[in-house]
Amino acid sequence: MELLRLAIVLFVINALTIGGGFAMLPLLQREFVNHYHWLTNKEFIDAIAIGQVTPGPLTVMNAFMGFKIGGLTGALVAMAASYLPCIIIVTIVTKYYLRYKELWVVKASFAGIKPAVVGLLAAVLLFLSHGEVTDPVTKGIAVVSFTVLTFTKLDPSFIIIGAGVLGALVFR
Amino acid sequence: MSLRKIFLVFLKIGTFSFGGVYSMIAFFERELVEKRKWITHDEFMESFAIGQMTPGAPIVNTGICIGYKLRQLWGALSATAGQAFTGTVLAILLAAFYLHMKDNPLLQAVMKGVAAAVVGLLGSIVYKMASRMITEYRSALLALGAFMALDLFRVNPIAIMLGAGVLGFALYWRD
Numbered sequence: 415m416e417l418l419r420l421a422i423v424l425f426v427i428n429a430l431t432i433g434g435g436f437a438m439l440p441l442l443q444r445e446f447v448n449h450y451h452w453l454t455n456k457e458f459i460d461a462i463a464i465g466q467v468t469p470g471p472l473t474v475m476n477a478f479m480g481f482k483i484g485g486l487t488g489a490l491v492a493m494a495a496s497y498l499p500c501i502i503i504v505t506i507v508t509k510y511y512l513r514y515k516e517l518w519v520v521k522a523s524f525a526g527i528k529p530a531v532v533g534l535l536a537a538v539l540l541f542l543s544h545g546e547v548t549d550p551v552t553k554g555i556a557v558v559s560f561t562v563l564t565f566t567k568l569d570p571s572f573i574i575i576g577a578g579v580l581g582a583l584v585f586r
Numbered sequence: 587m588s589l590r591k592i593f594l595v596f597l598k599i600g601t602f603s604f605g606g607v608y609s610m611i612a613f614f615e616r617e618l619v620e621k622r623k624w625i626t627h628d629e630f631m632e633s634f635a636i637g638q639m640t641p642g643a644p645i646v647n648t649g650i651c652i653g654y655k656l657r658q659l660w661g662a663l664s665a666t667a668g669q670a671f672t673g674t675v676l677a678i679l680l681a682a683f684y685l686h687m688k689d690n691p692l693l694q695a696v697m698k699g700v701a702a703a704v705v706g707l708l709g710s711i712v713y714k715m716a717s718r719m720i721t722e723y724r725s726a727l728l729a730l731g732a733f734m735a736l737d738l739f740r741v742n743p744i745a746i747m748l749g750a751g752v753l754g755f756a757l758y759w760r761d
Contacts, residue, residue, distance in 0.1 A: 428642045430744060435643040436711050440736065440743040459701045464680050466707065470600045470673030471643040477674045481681035489678045497666050500642035504650040505662055507640050511632065514639075518759060524639065525761070526754015527747055529725035532715045533732030534743050539712055541737070543705045552702035559706025564713055569609075574703045581699020582692060 417484050419450065421495040424476060429499035432524055433531040435465075435472035440534035442479075443542070452483050459542055467571045473497075551584050587624065587656050589664045595622065596649055596668030610645050618652060625652060646670075724757050 427441045439462070446452045453461065458479075465475025473496050480492025507514050514520065547556045559573045599617055603610040611634060618624050625633070633655065637648030646669065653665025687693045720726050728750055735741040735749075 426744070430747060431641050432639075432747075433715075435645075436708070436715075438643075439708075441747075444743050456697075456701065459704050460684065460697055462708075463697075463700045463704050464677055464684075466704070468673040468676045468680070469603060470669060471645045473643050473646060474670070474673035474677045477677040478681045478684075481678055482685065486678065489674070489681065493670060493674050496642075497646065497670065500640070500647050501650055501659075501662055501666060503640050503642070504636060504647045505654050505659060507636055508633075508651050508654050511636060515635075519755065520639070522755045522758040522761070523751035524754065525725075525758040526728055526750045526752070528719045529728040530732035530747060530750030530754075532712060532719055533729035533734075534736050534746060535708065535715065536712050536729075537733045537737040539705065539708045542708070546698075546701040547705050552698065555699055555702035556706040556709070559703040560709040560713075561706075563707055563710035570707050573707065574700055577699040577703030578696040579699070581702075582696045585695035585698050586692060 417488060417491050420452075420480060420483055420488065421491050423450070424492055424495035425499055428473075428496050429503065431531075432527045436535060437531040438472075440531075440538045442476075443538050446479060453479060455542060455545055457482065459546060463574050467574055551580075555580065587661070589657060589660055592653055592656055592661055592664040593668040595624075596653070596665045597671055598668075599649070600669035601672040611648070614648065614652075624656060629655060728753060728757075 423445045427438055427445065431438045431441060443455075443458055447455055447458050461475045461478045461482075462472075464478045465472040468474050473493075476492040476496045477489040480488040480490070482488070484491065543556070547553050555577050559577065562568055562573055563570055595617060599610070599613055603613045615627075615630055619627050619630050630652070633648050633651040634644075636651045637644040637646075640647045646666065649665045649669045650662045653661040653663070655661070657664070684693070716729065720729055732746050732750060735746050736743055
């Protein structure tokens with residue numbers, strides 16, 4: 415039952431989210447952490463880090479969360495449920511692209527969803543930072559990470575791994 | 587184009603592409619348009635546009651679209667499987683390791699630093715998205731409204747997104 419629920423949640427979230435991998439985080443956080451309690455907030459943040467340091471899209475974090483919920487089967491169910499709606503929708507859109515492109519209903523709705531996603535992500539960021547950025551060292555790491563990633567083109571993986579090494583040295 | 591070839595090229599793309607959307611897009615174009623000439627530059631740009639205007643991760647969707655153009659549904663499935671393979675295997679291995687070592691103080695110290703970096707990363711993503719998408723008062727109000735609905739009133743984000751879609755329709759249909 416748990417796996418079926420996992421599949422439905424991921425299917426719906428992937429079918430509805432416009433605006434990139436990060437746009438899914440508010441929805442994932444709500445369902446996985448607040449609603450079903452499959453993960454703690456801390457584990458959710460760790461899942462984001464895993465999704466970021468592994469190659470390929472951030473969606474890979476769903477395999478990590480699926481594994482926590484249902485082992486290997488859970489991870490595979492999570493990936494299938496995440497990709498299935500994309501495969502269905504993209505193949506249909508590719509077939510009817512020229513007509514879909516001109517659909518003003520889609521265009522106007524997306525114009526509304528995209529800024530809303532920014533607001534949602536900001537709220538989740540605030541929520542996630544409460545438990546994690548508490549002392550001068552973590553505050554410093556967060557500020558450096560923000561600054562470097564905003565103003566340079568450095569791969570986020572380096573920042574995350576660097577912060578992990580620093581964490582090992584400081585907090586142990 | 588055999589399905590095996592599609593799988594292998596996307597496996598390469600999925601394995602060696604780090605660093606966000608734009609470096610991945612450049613890698614796609616180099617492999618598929620310049621080196622192998624499987625699709626033209628215009629077809630690639632169209633695939634990228636479709637990837638961005640469909641739900642889900644744009645990179646994944648661009649791959650699905652190209653796979654579909656090459657060999658219909660089986661091409662789309664091969665491209666997806668190839669692109670997701672390495673990341674998924676690594677994520678599963680890391681998950682097994684993480685759950686096994688959960689109470690290890692060294693791992694906890696590492697993840698404490700990592701979590702702070704993720705907060706900074708998300709801040710940077712919000713900043714970049716905001717500077718690109720919030721361009722006039724309507725988009726600013728939509729962003730603020732969504733923020734308050736989630737932060738203060740704990741409305742389900744799925745409902746907020748659907749609501750924003752309806753509002754967007756009402757606000758932007760004239761454009």
